[in-house]
Amino acid sequence: MAFLLYNSGYMNKGGYCMHIMIIGAGSLGLLFAAQLAPNCSQLTLVTRSEGQARELAEHGIQLVGTESLETKLAKSIVFQSYSEEISGSMAPVAREVDYIFLMVKQTAISPELITYIQSKMTRHTYLICFQNGVGHEVKLSQAIGWDKLLFAITTEGAKRIGPTSVKQTGHGITYLGELEPKNLAVTNHQQIFIVQLLELAGFRAELSKNMExxxxxxxxxxxxxxxxxxxxxxxxxxxxxxxxxxxxxxxxxxxxxxxxxxxxxxxxxxxxxxxxxxxxxxxxxxxxxxxxxxxxxxxxxxxxxxxxxxxxxxxxxxxxxxxxxxxxxxxxxx
CATH class of the missing domain: 1.10.1040.10 (N-(1-d-carboxylethyl)-l-norvaline Dehydrogenase; domain 2)
Structure with a gap:
């Protein structure tokens, strides 16, 4: 399975200087990328296929509404297979990744993808997991460490219309928090920051102390x-x-x-x-x-x-x- 990069160089409107990477360009990945990008100094969307990345580079992300279609175009776009990036054949990303939103299905969390995630992590990077079910937390904590993991549960409704188009089918809420209650390394400040960023992007978000x-x-x-x-x-x-x-x-x-x-x-x-x-x-x-x-x-x-x-x-x-x-x-x- 190949993942490729769709990179947007939106200048930050909310005073935030950060690089967010979203891994997974399904319905939720497209929706969150389109909404979050204007408030980041850099946003990178990792897609499943080269074809989708190329279409995004050409057309941007189309938010399909009931009365209008809003296009989120990127100022700069880079795409490359993550395996090539790991091998060092691709130039490094402009700045370190601050937050990684993992928005793929559990079936996609392969050893290769975990290696890719590890290559993007620094001591300042946090991984936020949006998966359904259980099991991923064990694999990712072993590879990344509990101190770098946050978990999110969202009831946002979205339907991918095509490789570059997504329709929001319902407004929900996103809960964010730690899974290990004794984990003190991820500060409450980091969690509050992500909640505020999601709210700035138009999502409803709340901190949760009982993510389990x-x-x-x-x-x-x-x-x-x-x-x-x-x-x-x-x-x-x-x-x-x-x-x-x-x-x-x-x-x-x-x-x-x-x-x-x-x-x-x-x-x-x-x-x-x-x-x-x-x-x-x-x-x-x-x-x-x-x-x-x-x-x-x-x-x-x-x-x-x-x-x-x-x-x-x-x-x-x-x-x-x-x-x-x-x-x-x-x-x-x-």
Missing amino acids: VRIWTKLVINAVINPLTAILRVQNGELLRSAWALSLMQELYQEVLRLAAAKGIELPIDLWDTVQAVCEATKTNHSSMLQDIEASRHTEIDYLNGSLVKMGNELGLDLPANSMVYRMIKAIEN
Whole structure:
């Protein structure tokens, strides 16, 4: 898998002098890049393919609205495969990276990508992880160190229309914080700074002192909704229209509640209502897992229901419904 660079030299309007790198040019990557770039002295967007990087260099990022299309054009654009950058065949970036927003799926966090991230890290660089599910925190903490890691959970809605176009489908909130409560190296000042930067870019953002619960809440929502939409090949809202689908959702949900309790994680008491509300609010959406299945791509099932089943096995706790949907998705992938 090749990642290439789309680099924007926007001059900073908010008084900030920094270099932000966003790795991943999917829907959220494009949206955040377009919104954040005007407030950075430099922003670099790392894309999956050379073709996408070249199209971005030519057209910029188009924000598709209901009544207008706003184009965020870059003043300077550089693209190169990250493997070539590591080998030293590419000229170094103008300034050190201050913050890296990791906005790829868990399936993309390969040893090669981790090596690339390490090559961009300095003692002043912080990595902010936007992944769904669990498992990435272990790999990245081993490679980067807890003192350089922040985690983000976002409910921003975005749909990529094409290689350079994205539509914001819903305004949400982004929670930011540490996962290790004893980590004192990442100062509260750094977290406040990122929250303020996101708010300046037009996003709603908040600090969270309980990111583990936030991550598990998002994990539950994705584990209950996504695999069923992929297996049944339906939009999210269709799950609420079938008593059979609702009963499957409830089984998946109750199993995760038992697992969370066994691990000492106290989930919100109204989480089931939240699951249904998300399903209704995104009723016309095709889940990311369904899109992956339709495009014959590997899904994130290993980091959602697969991780839940693995944790259950470690605790001697059987999760038959989660095991069933996990095995069905793996069979469909094959």
